[in-house]
Amino acid sequence: MAENQNPFNNQSQNNKPKKKLGFYWIYVILIAFFVGSMVFNGSSSIKETTMTELSKMLRDGDVSKIELVNGRTAEIYLNDQGMRKYFPNEKPQTFGTSPNYRLNVSEDRLYTKVDEAQQGMANPVEVIPVERHNWGAEVISWVVPLLLLVVFWIFITRRMSGGAGGMGGGQIFNIGKSKAQLYDQEKDTKTTFKDVAGLEEAKEEVMEIVDFLKNPKKYTRLGGKIPKGVLLVGPPGTGKTLLAKSVAGEANVPFFSISGSDFVEMFVGVGASRVRDLFKQAKEKSPCIIFIDEIDAIGRARGKNIMSGGNDERESTLNQLLTEMDGFGTNSGVIVLAATNRADILDKALMRAGRFDRQIYVELPDLNGRREIFEVHMRGLKLAGDVDKEFLAKQTPGFSGADIANVCNEAALIAARRSKDAIEKQDFLDAIDRIVGGLEKKNSVITPSEKKVIAFHEAGHATTSWMLEHAHPLVKVTIVPRGKALGAAWYLPDERQITTKEQMFHEMVATLGGRAAEQIIFGQISTGALNDLEKVSKQAHAMVMYYGLDETIGNVSYYDSTGQQEYSFQKPFSEKTAEKIDAEVSKIIEKAYQEALRILNEHKEGLTQLAEKLIDKEVIFSDDLVAIFGERPWKTEERNFSRKDENTSIA
Ligand code: ADP
Numbered sequence: 001m002a003e004n005q006n007p008f009n010n011q012s013q014n015n016k017p018k019k020k021l022g023f024y025w026i027y028v029i030l031i032a033f034f035v036g037s038m039v040f041n042g043s044s045s046i047k048e049t050t051m052t053e054l055s056k057m058l059r060d061g062d063v064s065k066i067e068l069v070n071g072r073t074a075e076i077y078l079n080d081q082g083m084r085k086y087f088p089n090e091k092p093q094t095f096g097t098s099p100n101y102r103l104n105v106s107e108d109r110l111y112t113k114v115d116e117a118q119q120g121m122a123n124p125v126e127v128i129p130v131e132r133h134n135w136g137a138e139v140i141s142w143v144v145p146l147l148l149l150v151v152f153w154i155f156i157t158r159r160m161s162g163g164a165g166g167m168g169g170g171q172i173f174n175i176g177k178s179k180a181q182l183y184d185q186e187k188d189t190k191t192t193f194k195d196v197a198g199l200e201e202a203k204e205e206v207m208e209i210v211d212f213l214k215n216p217k218k219y220t221r222l223g224g225k226i227p228k229g230v231l232l233v234g235p236p237g238t239g240k241t242l243l244a245k246s247v248a249g250e251a252n253v254p255f256f257s258i259s260g261s262d263f264v265e266m267f268v269g270v271g272a273s274r275v276r277d278l279f280k281q282a283k284e285k286s287p288c289i290i291f292i293d294e295i296d297a298i299g300r301a302r303g304k305n306i307m308s309g310g311n312d313e314r315e316s317t318l319n320q321l322l323t324e325m326d327g328f329g330t331n332s333g334v335i336v337l338a339a340t341n342r343a344d345i346l347d348k349a350l351m352r353a354g355r356f357d358r359q360i361y362v363e364l365p366d367l368n369g370r371r372e373i374f375e376v377h378m379r380g381l382k383l384a385g386d387v388d389k390e391f392l393a394k395q396t397p398g399f400s401g402a403d404i405a406n407v408c409n410e411a412a413l414i415a416a417r418r419s420k421d422a423i424e425k426q427d428f429l430d431a432i433d434r435i436v437g438g439l440e441k442k443n444s445v446i447t448p449s450e451k452k453v454i455a456f457h458e459a460g461h462a463t464t465s466w467m468l469e470h471a472h473p474l475v476k477v478t479i480v481p482r483g484k485a486l487g488a489a490w491y492l493p494d495e496r497q498i499t500t501k502e503q504m505f506h507e508m509v510a511t512l513g514g515r516a517a518e519q520i521i522f523g524q525i526s527t528g529a530l531n532d533l534e535k536v537s538k539q540a541h542a543m544v545m546y547y548g549l550d551e552t553i554g555n556v557s558y559y560d561s562t563g564q565q566e567y568s569f570q571k572p573f574s575e576k577t578a579e580k581i582d583a584e585v586s587k588i589i590e591k592a593y594q595e596a597l598r599i600l601n602e603h604k605e606g607l608t609q610l611a612e613k614l615i616d617k618e619v620i621f622s623d624d625l626v627a628i629f630g631e632r633p634w635k636t637e638e639r640n641f642s643r644k645d646e647n648t649s650i651a
């Protein structure tokens, strides 16, 4: 999704038609040669004959001349007598100008047979050997296989490089070349900080890099070292690429963009040579910026990888990257920006001083950030008067910058489809709904009884979370099926850095509220709670195994922050502990479930009202909950939203 929005991407597509043309020329040349060869070989009036017939002609004295061409083909010229006998309709002028018969025969046989046939004759016809070059045929016999080879070769190399190298033809030579895309500030549209909404802190940090690039002397004069590498850490679509590009734009330097996965190819050693090439190119263009997206593709921690025996190719690529980064001087003017959404799995060597020793966090935008992103992406749109950015920002909890860019585009498309002159609020709301859960399934088959189950399930979540102090209070619930989700609830979490045991427990109760409501109202449970159960189980496991929040297991954490444990077969605990963990996990979940049942039994009336309202309106907001249950006695700060989809499968 993020890639499609890249306004620079069409650059590589522009190259394609040119390449195609070059390809077709080969066909044209091939056809020309074939036609040419037909013309050269074209003396088609010559008849084929046999040795027996030739012997007869010789005995009768009908032959004037025999030429042996290239020691392979005999060409027979008839004399007047022969012509009258075999070609009575031919005009006499043509006699002797071109051969009348042709015979493929070996040299020896021809000589013997000709001698044999003319034994004892007064003026025997002699065989005259001639060397003749049929240039057309000869060239073709050379060129055609060669051309076929070239065509095949081009085809293969195209296949191999996926046709997306953006480097023109002859790509077999480029296999070890980096596939980095270069954006030149003079030629391409410039991205600046104006295009990046929010991310104030991140911008401030990269501002320094811009300054470095603009006047490096200012820093090196005092002996300061310019950073070589900066790591941008954050979830996808939050604008890491955009930020890197804007740094290049602000500093007015070239920008090389490449994805970590581009280094890794099926051939050994290619990755390392691509890294080398990339840095060579970059140094030529210095000062400049190299942006490596998804650096985890090569930068994953090297280590005891038992399963695969270690990925040598990836490791050698990573080693080459480290070598290059150590190799270039701090004042070379090349700065490497890399993006990842998981800094914790990266090899520690990458983060060492002089490499990616700076980390900038690029988080999902908050309410304010989302409003600003809407502003940026609404710049080019024709909006109706009722579009309120503040309101839209509130409606998009958990959206990334890329999601919002997508909403704006989608809204414009929806408005166009409805033949409007300007994009209205409703178009944006529909676009948001569409992004949230894929395309709205207007005619999806959900029976009224299923709808009732879903409504009670969602109402169960809403009620329990409303009644628990530490659960996230809900802002919106829908039972309109979208994509795979049958229902969804949006909550308003307060931003907390540490979570207490009680908070975790309350969250689990709210998560189990859906299933508990089904149990209470219908006396049976459905498969619709798969997501809920998965979430609760993970949470309970985390409580027991990672956070040390369980009395029986105690203050032990089996969390492995190095990320290497996932490759090992062995659990870091004994079988006995495993049993204990299992028991504790089910105990916690059962306790949460009982608590959910208790709350819902107590507020059964409210639950039913809420569910009926849901069945009726399909969407309810926190106001509806206030109307039924009254205000919550606890206050939560309104700072951020998070989105929780659920019920992804109901059988
Ligand atoms: P990432 O590299 O973090 O996956 P991108 O930088 O590729 O994300 O972002 C994809 C698109 O999302 C951008 O091209 C831009 O249109 C939009 N976008 C993301 N974050 C922002 C932001 N903070 N301000 C404006 N647009 C943004």
Ligand code: ZN
Residues within 6 Å of the ligand: 457, 461, 511, 514, 515, 528, 529, 532, 646, 647
């Ligand atoms: Zn649920």
